[in-house]
Every structure is written in C-alpha cells, then in structure tokens.
Amino acid sequence: MSGTEILGYSAGAITSLTFLPQVVKTWKLRSARDVSLMMFIIAAVNEVMWIVYGTLLDNWVIILTNAIVLVMSLTMIFFKLRFS
Amino acid sequence: MSGTEILGYSAGAITSLTFLPQVVKTWKLRSARDVSLMMFIIAAVNEVMWIVYGTLLDNWVIILTNAIVLVMSLTMIFFKLRFS
Numbered sequence: 001m002s003g004t005e006i007l008g009y010s011a012g013a014i015t016s017l018t019f020l021p022q023v024v025k026t027w028k029l030r031s032a033r034d035v036s037l038m039m040f041i042i043a044a045v046n047e048v049m050w051i052v053y054g055t056l057l058d059n060w061v062i063i064l065t066n067a068i069v070l071v072m073s074l075t076m077i078f079f080k081l082r083f084s
Numbered sequence: 085m086s087g088t089e090i091l092g093y094s095a096g097a098i099t100s101l102t103f104l105p106q107v108v109k110t111w112k113l114r115s116a117r118d119v120s121l122m123m124f125i126i127a128a129v130n131e132v133m134w135i136v137y138g139t140l141l142d143n144w145v146i147i148l149t150n151a152i153v154l155v156m157s158l159t160m161i162f163f164k165l166r167f168s
Contacts, residue, residue, distance in 0.1 A: 004140045011133040018130060021122035034118040038105035046102060049095040056088045 009061075016065045019043075019072035023079070032080045040080065044073040093145075100149045103127075103156035107163070116164045124164065128157040 001009075019040075026032045047070035054062030085093075103124075110116045131154035138146030 004137065007133060007137050007140070011130060011137055014126060014130045014133065018123060018127050021126065022120040025120040025122075026118065029118055031118050034110065034113055034115050036106040036109040038109075039102060042098060042105065043102050046095060046098045049091060049098065053088065053091050053095055056091070 012061060012065050016068040019069060019076060023072050023075050026076065026079045026083065030083050032076070032083050035076070035080060037077065037080045037084075040073045040076040044070060044077065047073060096145060096149050100152040103153060103160060107156050107159050110160065110163045110167065114167050116160070116167050119160070119164060121161065121164045121168075124157045124160040128154060128161060131157060 022035065026035065047066045050066035051063055051070065054060070054066065106119065110119065131150045134150035135147055135154065138144070138150065
C-alpha cells in the first residue's frame with residue numbers, strides 16, 4: 001500500500017468517527033440545546049446519498065464509512081429530540 | 085455526466101455545507117456550551133489530511149470540498165473558545 005493510500009484510509013477512518021465526541025458529550029450532558037438539529041438532519045440525508053453512491057460503485061469503504069456516520073447522525077437526532 | 089456522477093457531486097456539495105447550520109446557530113445564540121470542541125478539532129485535523137490527500141492525487145473536488153469544511157470547523161473552534 002502506498003503512502004497516499006495509507007493517508008486516504010486513515011483520513012476515512014477518522015472521518016467516520018468525527019461525530020463520536022458529540023454523541024458522547026450529549027449523552028453525558030443530557031442536553032443538546034446549542035447543537036444544530038439541522039446539521040444532523042443534513043448529515044443523515046447526505047450519508048444516505050453517499051451509501052447509495054457507494055452501492056452503485058460497489059465501494060465498501062464509502063458504504064461502511066458513511067453507514068457509521070449515519071448511525072451517529074441518527075443517534076444525535078434522537079438525542080436532540082429527547083434531551084431538548 | 086452519468087447519474088452516479090451527478091449523485092457523487094451532489095453528495096459532495098452537501099457534505100461541504102454540513103457544518104453551516106451549526107455555524108449559523110452558534111453565531112445567533114452566542115453560545116456553544118453543548119457543542120463538542122473535540123468534534124471540530126478532529127474535523128479540522130481530518131480536513132487537513134484530506135486536503136493533503138487531494139493535493140497528492142491532484143483532485144480539486146477533494147481539495148475544495150474539504151477546504152470549505154476546514155474553514156467552518158476552524159470557525160466553530162473559534163466560536164467555542166469565544167462564546168463558552
């Protein structure tokens with residue numbers, strides 16, 4: 001694997017975990033007052049688009065990465081509605 | 085352009101704007117108490133990785149998309165430190 005490929009896979013792995021600190025923080029705080037619901041709705045719709053795109057290209061990296069972010073986005077939408 | 089390509093470009097355009105509602109909300113509220121600083125630090129570092137990756141591949145879609153998200157992530161880090 002080339003350095004460029006390693007960088008790409010590393011970047012993708014980190015992307016899939018971007019929302020995790022927010023999920024953990026909101027779970028601990030039991031509050032998401034200042035968090036934008038619209039951001040996570042846009043993210044969730046966008047992840048579905050990426051999953052369809054990944055499916056059309058048969059690219060499992062795209063499918064898997066975005067499936068993880070989709071789960072976290074849906075969790076944040078649930079938290080936002082539950083705790084706000 | 086094929087339907088798959090149109091879907092990919094549309095998904096990329098929406099991805100670049102994902103953080104915009106949070107930036108606008110935080111600017112209006114003047115508060116980011118419940119927002120995770122770590123999320124935006126991870127996002128900012130991750131965008132730099134993607135921009136390097138895009139530069140290595142000479143892929144301007146990757147560079148431009150992630151440059152927009154980087155600006156929004158840095159804005160959120162600034163807001164979080166300023167308003168919290």
